[in-house]
Amino acid sequence: MLKLGSCTALEHAVRCFFRAGVRDVRVVAGYRAETVAEAVKPLGVRVVVNQYFDKGMYSSVQAGVRTLEPEVRAFFLLPADYPLVRKSTVGKMLECFHTGSKGIVYPVFQGRRGHPPLISARYAGDIINSFPAGGLRELLGKYEHDALGVPVSDEAVLLDMDTPEDYEVLLQYLKNRAVPTLEECRSILRECRVSELVWKHSHRVAGLALLLVKHLKKAGAALDEDLVLAGALLHDVARSQPDHAGAGARLLEARGYPLVAKVVAAHMDIDSSEDMPLSEPEVVFLADKMIKDQSMIPIPERFAVMLEMYKDDRQACEAVLRRLKQALLIKRKVEKLLGRPLESVCRAKTGI
Template identity: 40%
Template structure:
């Protein structure tokens, strides 16, 4: 039988540390609150309750426009637990589990919520927490059997104290999702959220968690880090040249870094570039996935712009293991290894020809040698 979920978004706080009213701050084409509502709607959670307090009418209007119901907490100034109670009462008891999300954590990815739903159905714990880098985050998914304890609690120690009573039947789900632990407490937290909301690539901390979750070896990790260093250097040189061209679109160094760090995450599987790309898509990183899918071989037309995809591709071809290598030597080494296989030499030399075309274009654009930049980056 399909499990039924609801979500409570706590948006009644005073926002004293931020100095601005968090729920209605602009974010990713909407507001912080509308992004939180959209998170659950995207995942098929139909009963979404937004608890209001300060500026209740404005928050309620935003919540309803986004597709949630709003309930007012008249005692919101007493603290967050009063809002937890208001939300849980509004949800009712005819659900299997309740997500609990403070509005100041708007960067959680839909893939995390879907993963929690899948794990909850499979293992049915009383409480299921997303965990990032060893730290429990939000939103926990709380089984309906814990609701009476929440409603009967006096608020001392908050929701954490109540859920702590169910620790023996709690589980953690490791996720490569920085958004589960990133609160918008201070203005600098909001500035970071503005920069990364909606990006389709992993941040450095998320890359580290991806490596851990998928058992990436130290050897592959060292190679990925070396490729990332070269890719970032190439990206920087290209962007320096683009700065002199009015209207030119600069490359995204964050995308270059995230894709380069994860380009070999599928190594050890057949067609590792496709396997790695699929893995990244499953975790919510489609922009990086597109680059990873193309890092084995690609063609750059003379009139086509250089993109982050070509940067990562070339960087990978200028690194052997953890150190720099001339482009031609990289491919000729493969020829010597596989020339006994029918058609292998021809295929490898074809890839070499395409890679030379890409590198020649880089060298012209940068007014420098790509191989020289790679050596400098890994010195």
């Protein structure tokens, strides 16, 4: 019943499944079962009381599985101390279960299995009637031939709160949850199978954008460093698709990152004004226009190449000139804040 932000950990876990379209959610309660039942009543979940909770966590697994009806095809098992799993993770696991042939599906982040597993109901009887010393992990280990690991860009599948230190990590993760972490960004890039060129370009842009943000924040700019990093790393996540800025934004919106989606959506075309405070999308737009492939080049030179490339396409040239105008406007805004030429900042080594 521990609080994580405005909700309890249990509420976070329950709502994850509801948001992913799982309507039948059951909470197994042992110690202080009445208190738990009262707390989750507004959520509309079914509470299963485990009278043998003193025998350990596996007894709660068994209590929950015993309540499954014959028509149930599969079930998730999520310990309450893994409360911040994303709905996109649950949705991806369901898709893999329904379209594949494996009976046990695990979420995998950075090569490590996490929670919750999705388990075929054909293993329900074995779970109920077995008492493995190593609990559920030992039992499921017998069925590795029927297991599938699904790569997800969700670090929360590994984040529990067994200790006070773990709890503090979760609190910080929740605070920054609207923006993917560095490793989550890299996981998204891998999952979307970006090319090596896009990978290197995105990291180069991110390194430059971070350098700019650090200097701009010292100069008094109110910028979110994590948002700039994520937006820069993911700006070309859909590079192989038509309208890749829009496609990337839609992809990130669907994954629960609307703030990052706005940055990505604006990295090709942006409406800037010298009268408005400098924004995160402007920083990423500028950094991207200063990097060609992996090399930093002057903005006019970058656009001169593009104008030459599209010299026979009037509409394309107009779009290039519009972007050049915006890049130079943002450059002036940055230099006004810094009080010095942009090039003097960019001489420093950049990287992440």
